[in-house]
Amino acid sequence: MSASRLIRIGTRSSPMALAQAERVRAELTALNPDLTAEIVPITTSGDRWTGPLSALGGKGAFTKEVDEALLAGRADLAVHCMKDVPGDRPVPAGTVFAAYLPRDDIRDALIHPGGRTLDQLPAGTRVGTSAVRRIAQLAQSHPHLETVPIRGNANTRLARLDDGAADALLLAVSGLERIGQAGRITEILSVETMCPPIGAGVLGLQCREDDTDTAQLVAGMDDLDARRQVTAERMLLHVLQGHCNSPIAGHAHTEPDGRLSLRAKVFSPDGKTVLDAHEWGPGTDPTTLGASVAVALLRQGAQDLLNAIPH
Numbered sequence: 001m002s003a004s005r006l007i008r009i010g011t012r013s014s015p016m017a018l019a020q021a022e023r024v025r026a027e028l029t030a031l032n033p034d035l036t037a038e039i040v041p042i043t044t045s046g047d048r049w050t051g052p053l054s055a056l057g058g059k060g061a062f063t064k065e066v067d068e069a070l071l072a073g074r075a076d077l078a079v080h081c082m083k084d085v086p087g088d089r090p091v092p093a094g095t096v097f098a099a100y101l102p103r104d105d106i107r108d109a110l111i112h113p114g115g116r117t118l119d120q121l122p123a124g125t126r127v128g129t130s131a132v133r134r135i136a137q138l139a140q141s142h143p144h145l146e147t148v149p150i151r152g153n154a155n156t157r158l159a160r161l162d163d164g165a166a167d168a169l170l171l172a173v174s175g176l177e178r179i180g181q182a183g184r185i186t187e188i189l190s191v192e193t194m195c196p197p198i199g200a201g202v203l204g205l206q207c208r209e210d211d212t213d214t215a216q217l218v219a220g221m222d223d224l225d226a227r228r229q230v231t232a233e234r235m236l237l238h239v240l241q242g243h244c245n246s247p248i249a250g251h252a253h254t255e256p257d258g259r260l261s262l263r264a265k266v267f268s269p270d271g272k273t274v275l276d277a278h279e280w281g282p283g284t285d286p287t288t289l290g291a292s293v294a295v296a297l298l299r300q301g302a303q304d305l306l307n308a309i310p311h
């Protein structure tokens, strides 16, 4: 690669996405001092739309325009929250995830201005979230709490909490840390209480398949554990044909002996039915593990639950 190479990093234009892109830009230029990297902010339909994501065709709403900029040559590298990359369709033809950064915290956090924990919230407390995964689990574990739909980026949601649109919020720890708002966290919820979404906490670096220069440039940032975990989780999502409105949760982690653990759940929207599967497999074969856990959930009746949810 020529020493004066410019890398254009495409990203959503939310504060969290821009902070993520800046982290990649800083790491890339630290690893390659002669490299110039600039950020190309792209507003997506998911950022503009304030209604339910399902009306936009799901999570592709947060990635479509960034993918288009990559393929059109207006950007060389796209930074995505893997949690936001649709699991019911392949990555856009002609692109590849060349690196996954080391996984950040996968847990969800409660933000309550009065400092109460989830168990201390009185009946009728309005918890702001639009995520079916969070709504279903809250309905199961804390049926006395209400949920109110709140969309928008993390900063917008915090502002709406401050304006009284809800009494409390559920947001990802990793997202709050990235925007410098971890100080707002009242309680970090265990994965037992609130199982995370597929791909939580992982940033994926996507480039054009034929752009070997850029792929080689970011290869050194790839974290093998994160790659294996995301691969297992996304294989599960693919087999289940999960989409943004699917009440699916799950997380893989790497055991000290190198084996991969994958636990995943599928919920009825009211949280009254919870399917749960947990298996281990060799870290070198994450796709088989992902498929096996998905089949275990299908054998418990996951397809009926998922078919009941509109895309």
Ligand SMILES: NCc1[nH]cc(CCC(=O)O)c1CC(=O)O
Pocket (backbone or CB within 6 Å): 062, 081, 082, 083, 084, 154, 170, 171, 172, 173, 174, 175, 199, 200, 201, 202, 203
């Ligand atoms: N579209 C929302 C979104 N996408 C990724 C994250 C969290 C960061 C991550 O999981 O990488 C968030 C915010 C949230 O769920 O609170």
